[in-house]
Amino acid sequence: INPYVMNAISLHSTYPVSKMTIKCKNPHIENFFKNMCEEIGLANICMQIAQEYWTVGEAIVYADLDENARKWKSISITNPDYVVIQNSIIPGEPIISLRPDENLKRICTSNKPIDIQQRQKLSPNIVEHVRKGENIPLSNFNTSHLARRVSPYELRGSSIIISIFRSLMMFDKIRECKFTQ
Numbered sequence: 001i002n003p004y005v006m007n008a009i010s011l012h013s014t015y016p017v018s019k020m021t022i023k024c025k026n027p028h029i030e031n032f033f034k035n036m037c038e039e040i041g042l043a044n045i046c047m048q049i050a051q052e053y054w055t056v057g058e059a060i061v062y063a064d065l066d067e068n069a070r071k072w073k074s075i076s077i078t079n080p081d082y083v084v085i086q087n088s089i090i091p092g093e094p095i096i097s098l099r100p101d102e103n104l105k106r107i108c109t110s111n112k113p114i115d116i117q118q119r120q121k122l123s124p125n126i127v128e129h130v131r132k133g134e135n136i137p138l139s140n141f142n143t144s145h146l147a148r149r150v151s152p153y154e155l156r157g158s159s160i161i162i163s164i165f166r167s168l169m170m171f172d173k174i175r176e177c178k179f180t181q
Helices: 003-017 027-040 042-056 102-109 113-121 125-132 162-179
Strands: 056-068 071-078 083-086 097-098 137-138 143-147
Touching: 003 042, 003 056, 027 042, 027 162, 042 071, 042 143, 071 083, 102 113, 102 125
Parallel strands: none
Antiparallel strands: 056 071, 056 143, 083 097, 097 137
């Protein structure tokens, strides 16, 4: 990517979340949330989400809840190439599922000891869907689809880079001409 474009995206991604504070009248609750945010690296993941949003045009974020501890144990960005998003009858509640990649398919079907060991760490529900050749449904409680939509009826997001793609290609061609002479 062009260095100017990358710098602009970095600024858009880091500046809005450069400082995060949690304030609560109850110090116990405030400490709970501060500790949780530090444990999951919330400030860093927010910057990564923003960078994904501006670069790709969407960020599909999965938050893993530890029900026993009653807190989020991790937040991760899902590769949009493997995510299927469909409209549902409920506005703002898309049907989101994950298309298993070749690695996950192998882990769920292989008899190799290392794959069996990894499969045991997966939810039986995931293994069942993969073995049936189905996409893995993702809960809207755990999954957020942040999309930069050009129009409100679009299902997926569009990268801001698309609007300057032609100019960037021309810039690249001019640069190549200068170096080949």
